[in-house]
Amino acid sequence: MTAKLYCFGESGNSYKVALTLILTGCRWEPVYVDFFNGETRTREFRKLNPMGEVPVLVHGNKVFSQSGAILQYLVRLTGMLGAQNPDEEIEILRWLLWDNYKLSSLCGVTRFLSNFVPEEKRPREVIQWHISRLRLSFGVLDDVLSRRDWLVGDRPTIADMSCCGYLYYPEPFGFHVSDWPHIGAWLDRIMQLDGWQPPYALMPGCPADRNEHTP
């Protein structure tokens, strides 16, 4: 049964799921969501997901949203990239939540405002505020990764797939890998995993497709 992933290339939250689908060897296909023309605000899309967000994973008669919940479902489905005991299960959940609260939410907004909003409309104070907050989060992540190779246990898990979601994108949003050597080494380790691909190779849609963002 082929899973359908409603997504678009620029969505780091979708990338977390696409990457996990690849790494767990699932059969899946992307369904392009035209976010930049308002598709997630349509009544039809809200029927699929009342939260109005991508990613959405449809697998048989099951529909899931929120990347972290989808990742947990994929662990259950495949037995891969998950916890090996109840303590690890809580620890993975802790990182998924931290990522949603302190990392990906800030990355997503900062990258959106800094790149996908017309230059004259960018709220500079809001962007700067987010970049300052993000530096604190990068600091926490870099510090933890100075003492371990993977966020939970001694192998990659969905905690890593969640936290790396925005960090492979080329558009600038205040993340400079050279400032955070331990994050950089960890991103390299993830890139070495069998099947790894960058976001725009896994999902349809990229900034170059849209006129207003081509140079």
Next chain:
Amino acid sequence: MTAKLYCFGESGNSYKVALTLILTGCRWEPVYVDFFNGETRTREFRKLNPMGEVPVLVHGNKVFSQSGAILQYLVRLTGMLGAQNPDEEIEILRWLLWDNYKLSSLCGVTRFLSNFVPEEKRPREVIQWHISRLRLSFGVLDDVLSRRDWLVGDRPTIADMSCCGYLYYPEPFGFHVSDWPHIGAWLDRIMQLDGWQPPYALMPGCPADRNEHTP
């Protein structure tokens, strides 16, 4: 074995845990963390939690952080307020993540900047931006609660305890319960649960304790 909850009254994320501890009948005691004087940034606190955040729950030799992960641990410990089947488990996780990404993270920041930063230093553009984003989240929550009494299943779960975390506080941050009748009715239902108490009754520390915030 009495659990220790490292917390302070103003922390909505701590309140989610304190409320769940009460509703599940756990033995617990609060340990005051002097957040406003920088305690979460100290080396000693970082040893307890490298993420530098409250709440932290210490139970025997186990240490947990991130409110949603602690809530999941309390479900496991007590068998209360949790999922009744695997589909509900994913659905609860979905709401915990949404809350962290789209609700509590924005509430926490907006309330902090609007109330606990000296008036002349408040970043108005950042506050207004957050309030706009929050209105979208309140809209999603109110819409879902127009069709159901509880976020998951037909009874209260930790999904409700997570999403309500900031909504009982008296300080203004752009949430007006009269604008969102279905959220209001749901907050009333939670208040009817046996043992419910508001944040400043459950945890030590409140704005009136700090000189700079008393009228």
